[in-house]
Amino acid sequence: MDFEHSPRAQALLRQLDQFLQTYVLPHNAAWHQAVQDGHYPPPFLDDLKTLAREEGLWNLFLPGLREDEPGTRLANLDYAPLAEAMGKLSWAAEVFNCSAPDTGNMELLHRFATPAQRAQWLLPLLHGTIRSAFAMSEPDVASSDPTNLQTTVRREGNELVLNGRKWFITGVAHPACRVLIVMARNADGEDEDPHHQHSMVLLPMGTPGLEVVRNIPVVHHHAPEGHCEILLRGARVPADHLLGEWGHGFAMAQARLGPGRVHHCMRTIGQCELALALATERALERRSFGHHLADYANVQEWIALSRIEIDQARLLVLRCAWLLDHPEQVEPAAVRAQVAAIKVVAANLQTRVVDRAMQVFGAMGLSPDTPLAQFWTWGRALHLLDGPDEVHLRSVARHEFALARERLGSLSAYFTTPEQMRTPPRL
Numbered sequence: 001m002d003f004e005h006s007p008r009a010q011a012l013l014r015q016l017d018q019f020l021q022t023y024v025l026p027h028n029a030a031w032h033q034a035v036q037d038g039h040y041p042p043p044f045l046d047d048l049k050t051l052a053r054e055e056g057l058w059n060l061f062l063p064g065l066r067e068d069e070p071g072t073r074l075a076n077l078d079y080a081p082l083a084e085a086m087g088k089l090s091w092a093a094e095v096f097n098c099s100a101p102d103t104g105n106m107e108l109l110h111r112f113a114t115p116a117q118r119a120q121w122l123l124p125l126l127h128g129t130i131r132s133a134f135a136m137s138e139p140d141v142a143s144s145d146p147t148n149l150q151t152t153v154r155r156e157g158n159e160l161v162l163n164g165r166k167w168f169i170t171g172v173a174h175p176a177c178r179v180l181i182v183m184a185r186n187a188d189g190e191d192e193d194p195h196h197q198h199s200m201v202l203l204p205m206g207t208p209g210l211e212v213v214r215n216i217p218v219v220h221h222h223a224p225e226g227h228c229e230i231l232l233r234g235a236r237v238p239a240d241h242l243l244g245e246w247g248h249g250f251a252m253a254q255a256r257l258g259p260g261r262v263h264h265c266m267r268t269i270g271q272c273e274l275a276l277a278l279a280t281e282r283a284l285e286r287r288s289f290g291h292h293l294a295d296y297a298n299v300q301e302w303i304a305l306s307r308i309e310i311d312q313a314r315l316l317v318l319r320c321a322w323l324l325d326h327p328e329q330v331e332p333a334a335v336r337a338q339v340a341a342i343k344v345v346a347a348n349l350q351t352r353v354v355d356r357a358m359q360v361f362g363a364m365g366l367s368p369d370t371p372l373a374q375f376w377t378w379g380r381a382l383h384l385l386d387g388p389d390e391v392h393l394r395s396v397a398r399h400e401f402a403l404a405r406e407r408l409g410s411l412s413a414y415f416t417t418p419e420q421m422r423t424p425p426r427l
């Protein structure tokens, strides 16, 4: 396993860093002011996108792009440091057309869209002229188990009809959001096994029967792109809006999450790096009781632990990216377990590292004046979004048990138990 990034990725990283410093960061204050004033997205976003595209910093994430699709075609391992760099600024990824949930949706469309769907939705997404959302979770059922989902899709003549309620759907409030990929239970699917009862439907925004009820704040943080509750009351689309095959929604949802998790985790690592850097500088400058905070052993320990944990996490995520890039060399089950593992590691890393940084900053760390409060909120959300930690831990454990079952009994030589203890006594 080699985690060295290719020369091309290293050059792109230098270029991206330069671009962020020269064009994006200088707009950061204006971005937040514009959002606060209700001007979202700020007018300079399109100019930044045009510039990024002209510089070749566009769609950095999708390795398997076709000839006619714009982007860099980097492997997951090569994209990882770029995602880390973009992650430091909550809005930077959109400048390079690399923001969630569009990235995952583009992957999904790339794999499963018909030529007509590709032309209507995938190409505009790849060109950054529209945005999208992925609607799976529901308020009425435990959505960590997708077999629970209750929103229905009914085939009626040459149409599909959707009914139900979804929530926390990221991206719906973005003015450029034009399409939702809705995961719904097949009205005629009761006889199928639980993993073949759901389908995915492309639902254009503005379809009659689709209502955006509210944008739900996350720990009181209002995201302008939205984590929205939506209501579907007889929302009707032509039958050709089915994405993939009828009843295959479950497997498609699984397929969507692999590289997307690497992206999330690397953005998290970028945020943790920034939190650590901010905390370290603050500790060197701030004095209390006659000493700099950096002189106190507990602060030193926080800084050291954060450094160690970030480096550990990065290695694990890079390993996972490498595994995704080499499917021929690894069992799919092993890759799935790794993808689950990094999600847990990243969420825990972010809340721990950012929490320590907030403590170093004192009250300021909880204010909106630093990025820490927003990073912590996102870290807290990361324990749940794309599935809660506990479900991922369950996947990792299941994989371990599957391996153990295969080799059951093969470790007996490691025991030094006396012979008479190995056979049950005759009574």
Ligand SMILES: Cc1cc2nc3c(=O)[nH]c(=O)nc-3n(C[C@H](O)[C@H](O)[C@H](O)COP(=O)(O)OP(=O)(O)OC[C@H]3O[C@@H](n4cnc5c(N)ncnc54)[C@H](O)[C@@H]3O)c2cc1C
Pocket: 101, 134, 135, 136, 137, 138, 141, 142, 143, 144, 145, 167, 168, 169, 170, 171, 218, 227, 381, 384, 385, 386, 387, 388, 389, 390, 391, 394
């Ligand atoms: C900021 C944010 C953005 C989101 N964006 C989207 C989006 O764009 N699209 C979308 O569809 N959804 C989105 N979600 C929703 C998210 O995916 C769900 O919240 C998540 O899947 C968990 O579902 P739930 O909230 O229904 O929790 P539940 O399923 O009710 O689970 C509650 C708790 O039960 C426990 N639990 C559940 N299963 C197990 C188990 N097997 N073992 C042990 N414990 C268990 C866990 O502790 C879990 O936290 C987002 C959520 C947040 C916070």
